[in-house]
Amino acid sequence: MAKRAYPLSKVYGLLEPGPVLLLTTARKGQANVMAMSWHTMMEFEPPLVGCVVSGRDFSFAALKATRQCVLNIPTAELAAQVVGCGNTSGRRVDKFERFGLTPLPAKAVSAPLVAECYANLECRVADTRLVNRYNFFVLEVLEAWVDPTCKAPRTLHHRGRGVFTVAGETIRLRSKAK
């Protein structure tokens, strides 16, 4: 599927619902991917995203050193791969190969996009003040890509221990707020 550039002003609508993400990094020619649910929007534009990447995760050192990553948003078809990424470590496994995920070159960062995800957000680390205490990184989204054919993405929302709910019906109400 060909993705299209997506307006940065609309990125919050992709992350605010709280989907599980696949976070990719690349360091010394080695790409890695991990599952992540602990993230929040922090600003509309430029879009800022706060996220926790555990110091136990192999991605932590790469994110800290390179200050770059991609947030990829999977849908329900990728549930097994998401859990697989959570159950293995990039220290021992090439997870792209193991789980049949396709790395694509990004535009602004060295970390790869995951082709199978319906949306990809290229990010730089913008603030590390809470990294030492909480492993909390503030990211700025630099480029966003979305599959334009995916209108109602069946995103995955982790309830813990491999249990997910899938985004279901849509409710539209009049709102003055963003």
Added chain:
Amino acid sequence: MAKRAYPLSKVYGLLEPGPVLLLTTARKGQANVMAMSWHTMMEFEPPLVGCVVSGRDFSFAALKATRQCVLNIPTAELAAQVVGCGNTSGRRVDKFERFGLTPLPAKAVSAPLVAECYANLECRVADTRLVNRYNFFVLEVLEAWVDPTCKAPRTLHHRGRGVFTVAGETIRLRSKAK
């Protein structure tokens, strides 16, 4: 419905899926409630939650001054009230009265629980280092209450401008991770 105390070690499973929340505060005898989607788990136990409360929101000053709040998790039946809370300000409106929400006394904080929500998390502000820059508060959950009859809560996930997806089907996969 009678709520039961919920183990703090399991709180992450309530927030990690990314539901919209109703945040309640109380200051000088005046309770207020606002809708909030910008939150993330930051630690399992004691449960830490990071959240953005805009400086434009009436709740901001109350949260900053009292350092207490309750995070209430609504389900789809409350969608109109959630949007209503987002469209009005506590400066001018008693939102509990306006939207037929019932404030109940909390155990550990002065902010009220919203009776109609299926879960309520009493919180204290634990860290304000990113408040000035991002309006980002780190909260510690002190007490948690859940309606034990609500097994598959139809939580609301905001996509922006009053559009929500509702938590749909459940997928269960084997996971070694929390």
